[in-house]
Amino acid sequence: MNKKALNILEYNKIIERVDAFTQNELSSQKVRMTQPISDKAEIDSMLAHLEEARLIEMTQTEPGMSMLSDIQSLVRRAVIGSVLSVVELNKIKNNIKVVNRYKTYIANLYEERELEIPVTYHKFQNLPQVTELAESIQSKCDETTLFDHASPKLSEIRQEMNRINRRIKERLESIVRSSNNQKKLSDAIVTIRNGRQVIPVRSEYKQDFPGIVHDTSSSGQTFYIEPNSIVQLSTELSAVTHREQEEVERILYELMNEVAEYDNALTYSTDVLSDLDVLMAKAKYGNRNKMVMPNVVKARTVDLPGAWHPLLPADTVVKNNISFIGDTQTVIITGPNTGGKTVTLKTTGLIILMTQSGMMIPAAEGAAISIFDEVFCDIGDEQSIEQSLSTFSSHMTNIVSILTDMTSNSFVMFDELGAGTDPSEGAALAMSILDKCLEQNIMTMATTHYPELKAYSYNRDRVMNASVEFDIETLSPTYRLLMGVPGKSNAFDIAKKLGLSPSIIKHARQMIQMDDVEIDNMIKSLESNAKQMEDDRIFTEQLKLEVQSLHSDLKKNFDSYLAQKENLIERAKQDANKIVKDAEKEADELLKTLRNLKSNADIKENELIEKRSKLGKMYHETKIKADKKSTKNEVIEKGDHVKVLSYGQKGVILDVDGKEAIVQMGIIKMKLPLDELEKEAPPKEDKIRVVPRSNRQAIKMELDLRGERYEDALIKLEQYLDQALLSNYEQVTIIHGKGTGALQKGVQQYLRRSKAVSSFRGGTPSEGGFGVTVAELK
Numbered sequence: 001m002n003k004k005a006l007n008i009l010e011y012n013k014i015i016e017r018v019d020a021f022t023q024n025e026l027s028s029q030k031v032r033m034t035q036p037i038s039d040k041a042e043i044d045s046m047l048a049h050l051e052e053a054r055l056i057e058m059t060q061t062e063p064g065m066s067m068l069s070d071i072q073s074l075v076r077r078a079v080i081g082s083v084l085s086v087v088e089l090n091k092i093k094n095n096i097k098v099v100n101r102y103k104t105y106i107a108n109l110y111e112e113r114e115l116e117i118p119v120t121y122h123k124f125q126n127l128p129q130v131t132e133l134a135e136s137i138q139s140k141c142d143e144t145t146l147f148d149h150a151s152p153k154l155s156e157i158r159q160e161m162n163r164i165n166r167r168i169k170e171r172l173e174s175i176v177r178s179s180n181n182q183k184k185l186s187d188a189i190v191t192i193r194n195g196r197q198v199i200p201v202r203s204e205y206k207q208d209f210p211g212i213v214h215d216t217s218s219s220g221q222t223f224y225i226e227p228n229s230i231v232q233l234s235t236e237l238s239a240v241t242h243r244e245q246e247e248v249e250r251i252l253y254e255l256m257n258e259v260a261e262y263d264n265a266l267t268y269s270t271d272v273l274s275d276l277d278v279l280m281a282k283a284k285y286g287n288r289n290k291m292v293m294p295n296v297v298k299a300r301t302v303d304l305p306g307a308w309h310p311l312l313p314a315d316t317v318v319k320n321n322i323s324f325i326g327d328t329q330t331v332i333i334t335g336p337n338t339g340g341k342t343v344t345l346k347t348t349g350l351i352i353l354m355t356q357s358g359m360m361i362p363a364a365e366g367a368a369i370s371i372f373d374e375v376f377c378d379i380g381d382e383q384s385i386e387q388s389l390s391t392f393s394s395h396m397t398n399i400v401s402i403l404t405d406m407t408s409n410s411f412v413m414f415d416e417l418g419a420g421t422d423p424s425e426g427a428a429l430a431m432s433i434l435d436k437c438l439e440q441n442i443m444t445m446a447t448t449h450y451p452e453l454k455a456y457s458y459n460r461d462r463v464m465n466a467s468v469e470f471d472i473e474t475l476s477p478t479y480r481l482l483m484g485v486p487g488k489s490n491a492f493d494i495a496k497k498l499g500l501s502p503s504i505i506k507h508a509r510q511m512i513q514m515d516d517v518e519i520d521n522m523i524k525s526l527e528s529n530a531k532q533m534e535d536d537r538i539f540t541e542q543l544k545l546e547v548q549s550l551h552s553d554l555k556k557n558f559d560s561y562l563a564q565k566e567n568l569i570e571r572a573k574q575d576a577n578k579i580v581k582d583a584e585k586e587a588d589e590l591l592k593t594l595r596n597l598k599s600n601a602d603i604k605e606n607e608l609i610e611k612r613s614k615l616g617k618m619y620h621e622t623k624i625k626a627d628k629k630s631t632k633n634e635v636i637e638k639g640d641h642v643k644v645l646s647y648g649q650k651g652v653i654l655d656v657d658g659k660e661a662i663v664q665m666g667i668i669k670m671k672l673p674l675d676e677l678e679k680e681a682p683p684k685e686d687k688i689r690v691v692p693r694s695n696r697q698a699i700k701m702e703l704d705l706r707g708e709r710y711e712d713a714l715i716k717l718e719q720y721l722d723q724a725l726l727s728n729y730e731q732v733t734i735i736h737g738k739g740t741g742a743l744q745k746g747v748q749q750y751l752r753r754s755k756a757v758s759s760f761r762g763g764t765p766s767e768g769g770f771g772v773t774v775a776e777l778k
Helices: 002-006 013-021 027-030 040-060 074-077 086-112 118-125 131-140 152-177 181-183 203-206 228-261 263-288 341-355 390-403 423-439 491-497 502-511 514-596 602-617 709-727 742-753
Strands: 191-193 195-203 211-216 222-227 296-298 303-309 321-322 330-334 368-369 374-378 410-414 443-448 461-472 474-482 641-644 649-657 662-664 668-673 677-680 700-705 731-735 757-762 774-778
Touching: 002 013, 002 341, 002 374, 013 027, 013 263, 013 341, 040 263, 040 296, 074 086, 074 228, 074 263, 086 118, 086 131, 086 228, 118 263, 131 228, 131 641, 152 181, 152 195, 152 222, 152 228, 181 195, 181 203, 181 677, 195 203, 195 211, 203 222, 211 228, 222 228, 303 341, 321 341, 321 390, 321 474, 321 514, 330 341, 330 423, 341 374, 341 410, 341 443, 368 757, 374 390, 390 410, 390 423, 410 423, 423 443, 423 491, 443 502, 491 502, 641 662, 700 709, 709 731, 709 742, 709 774, 742 757, 742 774
Parallel strands: 296 368, 330 443, 330 461, 374 410, 410 443, 700 731
Antiparallel strands: 191 195, 195 222, 211 222, 303 321, 303 368, 461 474, 641 649, 641 677, 649 662, 662 668, 731 774, 757 774
16 A cells, blocks of 8 residues: 555554554554555455454453563574573563463353354464473573572572672671771671672771772772682682572573474464454454444445544544445535545545454444555645645646556545646546546545536536535534535525625626526535435434344344253253163163173173163263264175274174174174164285183273364273273273363363273373373273
8 A cells, every 4th residue: 555645544643543552562563564455355354353352352351461572583592592581581481371361261252151253262272382381481480580499400509609608798797897897997888899798998997907909989098808818708609609600501591492492382372462462452442432343345335334534533523424326436525615525535545444454444334345456645735845846736746646556446535636726727637537537447536616526427427426514504514424415605695694785695696607506506406305315314224223122132032932942951851861871870880790700791791781882872962972974875794894883893794684783893792783883894814803702902901082073082982991891901091192181171071970980190201191191990
């Protein structure tokens, strides 16, 4: 977008007002760099993100991100091996804390409060996990200094430093407190010079205190002496201090390496959070000023009901409908000076720029606008003293540049087109310039005082008149924009109101041409019709609001009815599920007894497992169901390899009986419906092996759920625990990975409820750490 238009339309003032709502310098920098763009897909994306930020802002619960810093340069330094200071490490730690806080906050809004912010939610849920780095930094330092316990060596060194310092202090204090030395010292204190502890000695007693002179006062009356009695201790302290600095550097170097490992994660997370702050700033600016989300359309459109200039107070400013009705391509605005013509141009231009910057706009709901590749404007008195250009020449130079650069998808505005020269020539130039814009299909707005341009729209297609209203009674503009009505001359009426002689006014009327009188009468008629249409529009809007209110009430009542209906159905399902659960409990107890009775138990196991499976199927929709796939009408025969969908296990068909088949799954034979079986290709080995009951290795001691969807993982876990119980396992390991922690949480919640599990714990480092959970079976 050209800078001239941005400056004339005061776009930078809008940016300044948005910037006032940012919470940190990084976000502020991004706002100040905001520029309008012309890519519709990108604008649609920005506005979709803004709509979610607007909903978040309306909750008034944002935690705040004033501690967020631009850490990009710090991370770059860490990557190239430059050690970071404690203060710099704390900036990184604070960023991580802010990111984690917002991640939890956004998840709560979406999951618990059911706020419609899916784009923001998924973006934050997918942020990389860097909490371990923040914990590492926090465990080793405060805001300015490394803790003594940052390493065992540092703790040992600092203890030694403290011991030496105490010995030095004791010796110096004994010298200072001595009554014999009171008159010899300038002050009874211990101070520091050149990093060494010294005492202030009067110059005439210098010889009484053998030692090293580190400094003198400006008057020369005081010598700062390090007594010989502590020189050796001070030297030892310097050596230990040097060792301390080396250990500090080593610890900081380790932390630097940790930061480098998370370089992309840190910069990306910070960028996502600052982007949200920019969106929140735009949303706050829009919401506080009662703006709306623009409706961006493909077809060239400018339809702005209830629009106002964004730099004027929304509560008191006169709002106008600015609309290129139908196929209108050019709007010509006439009316008195200071009546609001120029403000209307600037309002339209700014709304276009704000839309294409991904902002809310100052208009009423339903505002629609298309995307323009460029906005051009010639507004204001741009007389140039340096270049010796008159007002007319200055405007014409700008207009020539606009006509050269504009395209069919540009939006062009002219203020007082053709002014500053002979009226007849100026009007002719103005019409010719507008004709040029019409030829190139360019959407154009122009203001003028020329009466010739009032009739221009009647001789051209796609051209519409508009005017700013003037109140004859108060002799002041109302700032109302009347679309479709050219401005009429009020000179005679104003002169009469101000007391000019009626005879003079009558004589003046006789002097103007009859055509002008007819045009003036026509304008009066159009103005009257426009006022009636506006009154009708206001009445229609009121009816619309009443209908919307009635619709809202009806919807609330209907939603309440649906909620009650769902609650009753859900309660019935829960009652039915309780009955099934009690039956399952009985089956579990029988299975437990079965594990202790290894002999003659095959038939009972099969029967009980089959019955328990049927019980599970009795659960209603409140319980997670196993996925059932279509068998695709495949014929299943004896000897086929199949997958049992309800258990997720593979088996071999031993016999087929009508719509059922006997399936061998490891040590278990079961009679199952054919629609629960899915035919599979046979394994590479031709032999079908029936695993003997004593071979317990058919079921692994661990279950790997990494990469599984949440619901699928819980189904597999349930099936696996049943099989592990039948194999008499006392302990199993569930591998869920670290990731976002959602799967780990789901697994542990299931284990906590499971009657098959006596206890569970997180894995040790050798077992897999936080990525696994170890369960003890009953």
